[in-house]
Amino acid sequence: MAVAAAAARVWGSSRGLGQAGLLLLRRPWARGLARSHPQRQEQQHFPSLDDKPQFPGASAEFIDKLEFIQPNVISGIPVYRVMDRQGQIINPSEDPHLPQEKVLKFYKSMTLLNTMDRILYESQRQGRISFYMTNYGEEGTHVGSAAALDNTDLVFGQYREAGVLMYRDYPLELFMAQCYGNVSDPGKGRQMPVHYGCKDRHFVTISSPLATQIPQAVGAAYAAKRANANRVVICYFGEGAASEGDAHAGFNFAATLECPIIFFCRNNGYAISTPTSEQYRGDGIAARGPGYGIMSIRVDGNDVFAVYNATKEARRRAVAENQPFLIEAMTYRIGHHSTSDDSSAYRSVDEVNYWDKQDHPISRLRHYLQSRGWWDDEQEKAWRKQSRKKVMEAFEQAERKPKPNPNLLFSDVYQEMPTQLRKQQEALARHLQTYGEHYPLDHFEKKSSRTPGAGLPHVSLTACRSSKCPGSDLTASSR
Amino acid sequence: MAAIAATAGRLLRLRAAGAEGQWCRLRGAGLQAASAAGDAAQRRHVAHFTFQPDPEPQEYGQTQKMNLFQAITSALDNSLAKDPTAVIFGEDVAFGGVFRCTVGLRDKYGKDRVFNTPLCEQGIVGFGIGIAVTGATAIAEIQFADYIFPAFDQVHVIREVASMAQEKLGVSCEVIDLRTILPWDVDTVCKSVIKTGRLLISHEAPLTGGFASEISSTVQEECFLNLEAPISRVCGYDTPFPHIFEPFYIPDKWKCYDALRKMINY
Numbered sequence: 001m002a003v004a005a006a007a008a009r010v011w012g013s014s015r016g017l018g019q020a021g022l023l024l025l026r027r028p029w030a031r032g033l034a035r036s037h038p039q040r041q042e043q044q045h046f047p048s049l050d051d052k053p054q055f056p057g058a059s060a061e062f063i064d065k066l067e068f069i070q071p072n073v074i075s076g077i078p079v080y081r082v083m084d085r086q087g088q089i090i091n092p093s094e095d096p097h098l099p100q101e102k103v104l105k106f107y108k109s110m111t112l113l114n115t116m117d118r119i120l121y122e123s124q125r126q127g128r129i130s131f132y133m134t135n136y137g138e139e140g141t142h143v144g145s146a147a148a149l150d151n152t153d154l155v156f157g158q159y160r161e162a163g164v165l166m167y168r169d170y171p172l173e174l175f176m177a178q179c180y181g182n183v184s185d186p187g188k189g190r191q192m193p194v195h196y197g198c199k200d201r202h203f204v205t206i207s208s209p210l211a212t213q214i215p216q217a218v219g220a221a222y223a224a225k226r227a228n229a230n231r232v233v234i235c236y237f238g239e240g241a242a243s244e245g246d247a248h249a250g251f252n253f254a255a256t257l258e259c260p261i262i263f264f265c266r267n268n269g270y271a272i273s274t275p276t277s278e279q280y281r282g283d284g285i286a287a288r289g290p291g292y293g294i295m296s297i298r299v300d301g302n303d304v305f306a307v308y309n310a311t312k313e314a315r316r317r318a319v320a321e322n323q324p325f326l327i328e329a330m331t332y333r334i335g336h337h338s339t340s341d342d343s344s345a346y347r348s349v350d351e352v353n354y355w356d357k358q359d360h361p362i363s364r365l366r367h368y369l370q371s372r373g374w375w376d377d378e379q380e381k382a383w384r385k386q387s388r389k390k391v392m393e394a395f396e397q398a399e400r401k402p403k404p405n406p407n408l409l410f411s412d413v414y415q416e417m418p419t420q421l422r423k424q425q426e427a428l429a430r431h432l433q434t435y436g437e438h439y440p441l442d443h444f445e446k447k448s449s450r451t452p453g454a455g456l457p458h459v460s461l462t463a464c465r466s467s468k469c470p471g472s473d474l475t476a477s478s479r
Numbered sequence: 480m481a482a483i484a485a486t487a488g489r490l491l492r493l494r495a496a497g498a499e500g501q502w503c504r505l506r507g508a509g510l511q512a513a514s515a516a517g518d519a520a521q522r523r524h525v526a527h528f529t530f531q532p533d534p535e536p537q538e539y540g541q542t543q544k545m546n547l548f549q550a551i552t553s554a555l556d557n558s559l560a561k562d563p564t565a566v567i568f569g570e571d572v573a574f575g576g577v578f579r580c581t582v583g584l585r586d587k588y589g590k591d592r593v594f595n596t597p598l599c600e601q602g603i604v605g606f607g608i609g610i611a612v613t614g615a616t617a618i619a620e621i622q623f624a625d626y627i628f629p630a631f632d633q634v635h636v637i638r639e640v641a642s643m644a645q646e647k648l649g650v651s652c653e654v655i656d657l658r659t660i661l662p663w664d665v666d667t668v669c670k671s672v673i674k675t676g677r678l679l680i681s682h683e684a685p686l687t688g689g690f691a692s693e694i695s696s697t698v699q700e701e702c703f704l705n706l707e708a709p710i711s712r713v714c715g716y717d718t719p720f721p722h723i724f725e726p727f728y729i730p731d732k733w734k735c736y737d738a739l740r741k742m743i744n745y
Contacts (some may be wrong), residue, residue, distance in 0.1 A: 130722070181723030188724030209623075210598065243597035271598050273574040278595045288685040346574040409716065420687065424716045428727060435733040439726055 031445040060097065076283035079330055081300035081308060089305075096305055096312075100374050106147060106304055107369060108383065109167045110139035110362050114163075115387045116172065117335075119395055120179055120193075124339040128399065137334030139163050140265050140361025144307025145327075148315060149234060154224070155200045155203045155219035155234045157196055160333075164236075168201045172391060176398035182447050183401050188408045197401070201247055204477045206388050211241040214250030214263075218324075221259035232315045234262045239328075240271025242285050251292045254324035262314045263326045265296070266301065268333035288387065289326035292447030301329030302361040305368075332359070405448035406432075527731045528636045551580045555618065559588045562616050567593045569603055569620030577622055637681060640735040647736075650743055660690055666693065669701050676707035677742050681730045686714040708745035711738040 031255060053062055082094045089095045098106075117134040124132040135142065142163025149155075155164055162175070173184060178196050181189030187197060187205065204220075207213065217235035222305055224231040231474025254261050265285040282288065289296030295317070299306045307329055313389055314325035332355040336343045343352070369375035410417065410425040417425070432439060535542055545553060559565050567581060573595045575582035583590055585593035596603050603619050610617035634656040641652040653671045657663055674677050680691035691712040698710060713730040721728050 054587070096738050185723075192722050217537050240598040243599045243602070245599060245601050271570070272577060273571045274595045274598070278573075279597050292645075340577065406724055406727045409727055410718055413718050421691055421717050424686070431734060431737060432727075435737065438731075438733050 015273040016186055017203060019170060035391070039140075071282055071287075071342065073281075077286045077296070077298045077328075079298050080306050081303045082305035082309060083364055083368060084302050085364060087364040087369075087371065089368075094305075094309065098305075098308075099105075100372070102147070103369060103372075105167070105366070106143050107362070107365050107375070109143045109381065110304075110365065112172075112391070113139055113142070113163045113166045115384075115391050116166075116175060119388075119391050120176070120334075121339065122181075123395065124193075129193050131193045131339055132179065133159055133338045134335035135160055135162055137355055137360060138266055138268060140365070140463050141264070141301040141307055141329045141331055143167050143300075144304040145236075145262075145264055145311040145329075146292045148308045149232065152202055153231055153315070154217075154220055156213040156220070156233065157203070157206055158237045158266075158298035159206050159208075160238070160268075161236045162194065162196065162280045165196055165198065165201065165203055168203065170196070170197075170198055170201060170203075172394035173397065174198070176394050177401070180398045180401070181403055182398055183404050184398075185404070188412070189404045190408075211237060211244035211246040211250075213237070214241075214244075214246050214477065217255060218250050218254045218257070218259050218261055221254065221261035221324075222257055225258070225260055230319060231426050232262060232318050233258050234264055234311075235267060236264045238271060239265060239267040239276060239285055240274065240279055241290075243271075243279060251288070251294060251324070251326075255293045255382050257321045259324055260318040260322050261324045262311065262318055263289075263324060264311070265328045266289065266379045267328055268301075268331045270337070270343075270347070272337045272341060273343070274281060275347075284330075286326060286328035294324050294326045296326040296328070298328045298330060301331030302359050302364060304365050305363055307451055313473070332362075334360075402445045405445040407448050437466055503686035516696055527726065527729055528639055530633055548579050552582055555581065555584060556587070558616070558618065559584065559592060565592070565618060566610065566615070567618040567620065568596050568606070570598055571595060572620050572624045576620060580620065586623070633681060633683065636730075636732050636735065640739060641730045643732065643736050644739055648740065648743060650739070652739075657694075663694070665697060665701070668698060672698055672702045673705045676708075677703055677711075678740060679711040679713065679735065679739055681713040681735055683715050683720075683730060685717045686712060688718045689714050709740045711742050713738050 032183070033450070053060055082089060082091070082096075086091055113135055117132075117136060120132050121134050122127065122291060123129050138160060142161050143166075146155075146164040146167035151168065155161070157164065170265075174186065175196065176182075177184035178191070179193035181193075187195065191205075191406055192208070195206040195208070204213070204216075214235055214237060217233050221233040224233060230306045235250070237247065251263065253259070254263070261426060267276070267284055271279055276284070284298065286296045286298040293315075297310050297314075309326075310327050314327060317323070318325050334352055334356050349449060366375060366380070406428065409428070410421055413421065432441065522735050532544065535544075555567060559567070567584060569576075569719075571577050571588055572581045572593060573585050573590070581593060596606065600621055603621065607617035607619040610660070634654065637654050637656075641654050644650040644652050653675060655664075655667060655671060657668075682689055686691065686692075689712075693713055695710045697711060699706065713735045715728055715730060718728075
């Protein structure tokens with residue numbers, strides 16, 4: 001910059017020599033005014049002496065016609081898919097040719113999640129848990145992407161990615177423990193249901209405020225790059241959260257700081273009641289990527305193989321090239337936003353039924369499996385029974401367990417509990433001695449089975465002790 | 480927890496149960512209730528106090544009984560009717576809002592006056608400021624989804640404590656619903672303290688740095704010699720608001736009553 005400016009001063013703003021001199025200086029090997037000798041210039045052949053923009057802010061040509069760029073929303077970025085809606089491979093060269101065992105794991109993860117969703121949603125209706133969010137219709141986005149990652153890749157989710165944990169064999173017992181806030185909950189009963197976290201499975205604890213995970217994920221990716229960890233970070237968010245300022249911050253940081261991160265947007269058509277037509281006016285989220293200099297793709301989120309292929313390739317390149325990738329997975333939120341929502345207030349039952357019946361990731365994969373001879377109605381029936389049984393067993397167990405000791409209300413806020421807080425803890429204990437009959441103490445553990453404040457950081461990464469994390473076995477039928 | 484939110488929660492639940500059946504019904508036997516003891520045990524408490532409606536005021540002419548969110552909707556309705564520049568915007572306000580505070584307003588006043596924004600609180604606030612700069616009236620709804628409930632009904636807890644104090648201790652209390660923070664009604668509080676000599680302040684927000692400390696400082700400055708006992712603060716603990724431990728965290732009527740009793744016996 002300084003060199004070019006100096007050159008302009010020496011030669012003035014006259015077109016010929018001055019501009020050529022400046023052009024010379026822009027060559028990577030130019031090292032100062034000494035090189036820009038008139039003699040040298042004849043050795044460079046510039047196709048034209050038309051001046052080029054010298055602005056530091058953009059690398060582009062001049063244009064002398066006034067023309068606004070028309071955003072392309074009518075035929076936007078195309079949707080990559082591998083299977084049609086009937087589960088048939090369209091282009092055989094895109095078939096990932098995954099082995100039967102792996103594809104069955106996809107199917108069982110998605111269906112087990114679906115079964116767990118139905119039971120836990122119902123349990124909220126019955127007042128057994130306080131809140132729940134289902135994943136209906138988006139199971140393909142979770143499982144397809146999770147399967148394409150390494151087990152140690154770090155996951156930052158929003159709140160509708162339970163299938164990623166399910167694929168990583170997070171046990172039903174612990175899903176339920178978190179929803180019930182019982183003694184087995186690694187989160188010690190502190191967060192609302194579906195706020196899962198598992199350090200062992202590299203799944204950062206869910207945090208309620210939207211999009212806060214995006215810049216955090218970028219920071220984690222930067223640290224992974226510095227550590228030469230051969231690790232990618234994946235960051236999930238919805239198309240609604242993408243409107244938050246934090247999303248802009250995250251994208252821009254990831255690109256400028258060259259971070260190995262996959263931004264995975266679940267575009268499911270709604271942010272609570274807000275349809276995409278009121279969320280944005282451009283070509284979805286994928287079209288924003290190039291604005292930041294980010295490699296981007298749009299995929300059919302209900303096609304588990306398309307999600308898999310895109311994530312697999314994004315992972316390979318993000319780590320190899322240290323750059324971010326943006327995947328916009330188009331899908332549909334079949335369920336309500338949460339148990340606090342009734343979506344019939346803002347969308348038609350017909351619309352929902354269409355997606356449930358005609359374009360569901362689970363049925364599309366089932367058709368694929370059946371056409372390969374890897375699955376049939378009998379196995380379907382047996383698996384439904386088995387998976388429901390597993391879920392019900394875990395559910396009944398979770399119900400029976402007590403809640404953690406109320407002392408855990410005060411621990412893990414600080415490394416060492418300050419006196420002021422200890423006094424509050426003691427005040428509560430004294431209060432309960434006198435007024436205990438007015439509190440549901442029978443449901444809470446009498447003595448804490450955990451060491452309070454044992455060096456656990458308060459935010460996010462809660463330890464999931466391996467003794468309490470039995471791997472769930474999707475093939476065994478016992479327990 | 481706000482009774483209003485609880486009511487809204489129940490309403491939403493019933494409606495959802497109907498729609499639910501369309502596509503998410505469990506096949507086969509539904510969930511069996513746990514054993515009788517277990518069932519009673521697991522039922523969650525919806526509210527930790529008994530709701531007492533305000534007495535009907537006589538000085539305003541004809542009145543209509545409403546709960547809090549209905550009152551908000553009514554106030555918004557009045558505002559949009561009186562002020563043609565007024566607009567309401569925010570996340571999910573168009574269909575009525577997640578707290579049911581804008582129900583019917585879009586139909587009544589049009590989509591240019593009651594509208595959804597993209598999901599971006601900083602945008603909503605900035606946008607609102609801009610509207611106001613031009614002299615128009617901006618009404619922004621900030622949602623924070625459905626997991627931050629305003630503690631509008633703390634006054635009901637205090638009312639219950641006042642009747643408990645009367646009943647069990649023969650003590651009469653003046654209940655003050657402060658309603659505002661900046662500015663707050665210093666005169667009303669100080670006049671009451673001068674009369675009674677004792678002050679109990681309660682809020683759900685954490686104790687340290689909470690507004691009770693502000694009130695307490697000011698009152699001891701203004702009414703030091705009138706105080707018969709240290710000012711009592713019954714607040715949340717200095718921890719994040721918990722999920723399963725909520726019954727122990729909340730400054731409920733028992734904690735307030737206990738603090739009051741200690742103040743009387745000081």
